[in-house]
Amino acid sequence: TASLQPRRGCILVVLYEAIHVSQQNSPKIHEGWWAYKEVVQGSFVPVPSFWGLVNSAWNLCAVGKRQSPVNIETSHMIFDPFLTPLRINTGGRKVSGTMYNTGRHVSLRLDKEHLVNISGGPMTYSHRLEEIRLHFGSEDSQGSEHLLNGQAFSGEVQLIHYNHELYTNVTEAAKSPNGLVVVSIFMKVSESSNPFLNRMLNRDTITRITYKNDAYLLQGLNIEELYPETSSFITYDGSMTIPPCYETASWIIMNKPVYITRMQMHSLRLLSQNQPSQIFLSMSDNFRPVQPLNNRCIRTNINFSLQGKDCPNNRAQKLQYRGRFYTRQSPEQ
Numbered sequence: 001t002a003s004l005q006p007r008r009g010c011i012l013v014v015l016y017e018a019i020h021v022s023q024q025n026s027p028k029i030h031e032g033w034w035a036y037k038e039v040v041q042g043s044f045v046p047v048p049s050f051w052g053l054v055n056s057a058w059n060l061c062a063v064g065k066r067q068s069p070v071n072i073e074t075s076h077m078i079f080d081p082f083l084t085p086l087r088i089n090t091g092g093r094k095v096s097g098t099m100y101n102t103g104r105h106v107s108l109r110l111d112k113e114h115l116v117n118i119s120g121g122p123m124t125y126s127h128r129l130e131e132i133r134l135h136f137g138s139e140d141s142q143g144s145e146h147l148l149n150g151q152a153f154s155g156e157v158q159l160i161h162y163n164h165e166l167y168t169n170v171t172e173a174a175k176s177p178n179g180l181v182v183v184s185i186f187m188k189v190s191e192s193s194n195p196f197l198n199r200m201l202n203r204d205t206i207t208r209i210t211y212k213n214d215a216y217l218l219q220g221l222n223i224e225e226l227y228p229e230t231s232s233f234i235t236y237d238g239s240m241t242i243p244p245c246y247e248t249a250s251w252i253i254m255n256k257p258v259y260i261t262r263m264q265m266h267s268l269r270l271l272s273q274n275q276p277s278q279i280f281l282s283m284s285d286n287f288r289p290v291q292p293l294n295n296r297c298i299r300t301n302i303n304f305s306l307q308g309k310d311c312p313n314n315r316a317q318k319l320q321y322r323g324r325f326y327t328r329q330s331p332e333q
């Protein structure tokens with residue numbers, strides 16, 4: 001009704017002021033003051049349920065309504081025929097980048113002269129790859145941020161891109177509309193290994209970043225090798241999964257996992273959140289718990305009806321993950 005219009009304007013002004021004031025008052029010291037897990041016998045560091053409460057600039061972590069990660073119920077997905085295929089543009093070149101132990105994640109940042117862009121899918125702009133981040137669990141049954149039908153994977157690779165058509169860098173894009181696109185690929189333990197992850201996680205490489213702030217240069221990387229062999233994906237609008245939880249990210253979850261070996265998973269768990277002088281604290285279980293979906297739409301480019309219209313059960317069979325969940329239960333390999 002018409003009477004609602006002026007009220008809404010008032011609320012927006014109040015909100016704007018609240019955000020503006022909180023940004024001015026938030027001390028710099030808070031910027032890195034968050035964690036995934038309680039520290040045994042340590043001083044208090046806010047875990048995910050407290051992120052939004054300890055720093056007013058991180059309000060969205062607590063009160064945001066389109067937060068990430070989420071649990072994806074495949075029965076609720078909607079086929080969107082307007083989703084075009086993803087286009088990854090590496091310019092046909094291999095890239096180099098530096099792999100870091102940030103104390104929270106394994107993080108690979110590409111050299112600035114190597115521009116890898118992505119477009120298509122749900123994107124209206126081209127986005128540039130900024131960082132590849134790994135989340136993983138202390139055991140194989142957990143580690144991914146997103147869940148699929150309530151189930152976690154052993155890990156999740158996140159390729160974080162920013163809108164380089166509208167913004168000059170990722171910092172600016174992260175707080176702006178249409179700022180980020182994150183491509184998410186689940187990791188699963190197997191006998192073979194994804195060739196890209198093999199470069200990052202082989203023993204010689206991963207042991208160079210055992211401690212916080214360690215860094216190691218990798219050359220001759222082919223980003224396309226990181227993608228699983230599928231053009232199917234699932235997409236929804238969400239947020240960054242770390243403070244300040246800005247709701248500026250479109251998520252694209254690939255419809256097949258990538259594999260790493262048991263040994264590589266073990267090496268990841270031997271990474272420390274701390275520097276060598278401090279006690280060893282495994283980086284594993286560096287995932288944020290799932291957030292409410294709040295009526296958001298989860299779209300996919302999988303055309304369920306391709307398998308035949310007469311059988312409603314075909315809806316789920318088209319999804320690559322379906323079969324994999326059954327094998328997950330049995331002791332495989």
Ligand SMILES: *[C@@H]1O[C@H](CO)[C@@H](O)[C@H](O)[C@H]1NC(C)=O
Pocket residue numbers: 089090091092115116117164
């Ligand atoms: C990515 O986009 C930038 C800016 O438009 C362009 O200069 C660069 O060549 C693109 N890179 C590739 C590999 O297409």
Ligand SMILES: *[C@@H]1O[C@H](CO)[C@@H](O)[C@H](O)[C@H]1NC(C)=O
Pocket residue numbers: 168169171172
């Ligand atoms: C990002 O871009 C903004 C706006 O152009 C600029 O003010 C800021 O210094 C840049 N930040 C970094 C880290 O380059």
Ligand SMILES: *[C@@H]1O[C@H](CO)[C@@H](O)[C@H](O)[C@H]1NC(C)=O
Pocket residue numbers: 081303305306307
């Ligand atoms: C989806 O599959 C149905 C059944 O084969 C087909 O009629 C329809 O054109 C397909 N839609 C798209 C957008 O491909």
